[in-house]
Amino acid sequence: MAEQINQKENFLKGIIKDNPVFVMLLGMCPTLGVTSSAFNGLGMGIATLFVLVMSNIVVSLIKSQIPSKVRIPAFIIIIASFVTIVEMVLEAYIPFLFEQLGIFIPLIVVNCLILGRAEAFASKNNTISSIIDGLGMGLGFTLALTILGATREILGNGSIFDFKFLSDNASTLILFILPPGAFIALAYLTVLFNKTTSSKTN
Amino acid sequence: MDYILILIAAVFVNNIVLSQFLGICPFLGVSNKVSTSIGMSGAVLFVMTLATLVTYLIHQFVLVPSGLEYLRTISFILVIASLVQMVEIILKKVSPPLYQALGVFLPLITTNCAVLGGAILALGLEGGSLLKAVFFAISNSIGFALALIVFASIREQLELANIPKAMQGVPINLLVAGLLSLAFLGFAGLV
Numbered sequence A: 001m002a003e004q005i006n007q008k009e010n011f012l013k014g015i016i017k018d019n020p021v022f023v024m025l026l027g028m029c030p031t032l033g034v035t036s037s038a039f040n041g042l043g044m045g046i047a048t049l050f051v052l053v054m055s056n057i058v059v060s061l062i063k064s065q066i067p068s069k070v071r072i073p074a075f076i077i078i079i080a081s082f083v084t085i086v087e088m089v090l091e092a093y094i095p096f097l098f099e100q101l102g103i104f105i106p107l108i109v110v111n112c113l114i115l116g117r118a119e120a121f122a123s124k125n126n127t128i129s130s131i132i133d134g135l136g137m138g139l140g141f142t143l144a145l146t147i148l149g150a151t152r153e154i155l156g157n158g159s160i161f162d163f164k165f166l167s168d169n170a171s172t173l174i175l176f177i178l179p180p181g182a183f184i185a186l187a188y189l190t191v192l193f194n195k196t197t198s199s200k201t202n
Numbered sequence B: 001m002d003y004i005l006i007l008i009a010a011v012f013v014n015n016i017v018l019s020q021f022l023g024i025c026p027f028l029g030v031s032n033k034v035s036t037s038i039g040m041s042g043a044v045l046f047v048m049t050l051a052t053l054v055t056y057l058i059h060q061f062v063l064v065p066s067g068l069e070y071l072r073t074i075s076f077i078l079v080i081a082s083l084v085q086m087v088e089i090i091l092k093k094v095s096p097p098l099y100q101a102l103g104v105f106l107p108l109i110t111t112n113c114a115v116l117g118g119a120i121l122a123l124g125l126e127g128g129s130l131l132k133a134v135f136f137a138i139s140n141s142i143g144f145a146l147a148l149i150v151f152a153s154i155r156e157q158l159e160l161a162n163i164p165k166a167m168q169g170v171p172i173n174l175l176v177a178g179l180l181s182l183a184f185l186g187f188a189g190l191v
Helices: A002-013 A028-033 A038-062 A068-093 A095-104 A106-110 A112-122 A127-157 A179-201 B002-013 B024-029 B034-063 B069-094 B096-109 B113-123 B130-158 B170-185
Strands: none
Touching: A002 A127, A028 A095, A028 A106, A028 A127, A028 A179, A028 B024, A038 A068, A038 A095, A038 A106, A038 A112, A038 A127, A068 A095, A068 A106, A068 A112, A068 B069, A095 A106, A095 B113, A106 A112, A106 B069, A106 B113, A112 A127, A127 A179, A179 B170, B002 B130, B024 B096, B024 B113, B024 B130, B024 B170, B034 B069, B034 B096, B034 B113, B034 B130, B069 B096, B069 B113, B113 B130, B130 B170
């Protein structure tokens, strides 16, 4: 039973307490770069989730084989292999998303969230815990990106997941689709997130 | 003329940090003091130029001829990681003062997506040549330096400002970055 509770906490910490975007500020480049719509945010989140879980599994399986001196390059190669898989699968099956995410797909390699979890968690824990950690963190990341993408899409385009709820000639805050909108939207979302979580704990 | 356009486009119009969102981690992480941000900019200039030079050559003469373009991501990140390590070792031996100035920033650069991103973007340049790619890398580093140093100067002023509790720390920094990005948006359409 104790193990059960532990795993539940392990899963949930990535979503709220240690949310990679709002609390730990990891993986900021894709967070800001691809979230001009909710769909792009969701796509990027899922791609990252996949790489994170797979690299956590492999790292936790072979952690005892890797000499500690070369562990970082070894982790990077493991991560890069899965990123290449994601790149090829997206290009073949979802070319639309592949084009939208563009350079940020190969850049999943240098997403500090993934390397950070490999180093801080998967290299010290067993495979099951690592999978759950990867799922929690990945879902937290996906959730944050989707919320940010949805916020920017609603404000900037008057639509959500490409479903338009304003008439075509209604004026929207185009700023939020443009690069500055990413910073500003994330700033206010972080304030909101901090407010809600701090009032909950008090 | 081409080169002037590349420079203006990379520094002002498509600024690597403020409009392409590459290298946000060091942008938010080491920008609390102007002096550290200058050190970081120097290290990025150094590594980015070298990395683009090497990755461009590898792409052109190894990956393309042997049809292995899909290995681009893996090979580039490996090259950058080992390059950073090598630069660190050489600098330590050859120029201790430069090592003192850049040393702490070097390990951070491997996971700086501006370096990998810049190297990949350089491959897609119109009418690309090695010289153009390297010049593009230098322009991007200047753009990075400009954004980082301006941002650090603003943050130094912010320390004295009275900021609402909920906005302190990360949110206010993001907001400042947003306004800075808004200012750079004014350059859009320049090239």
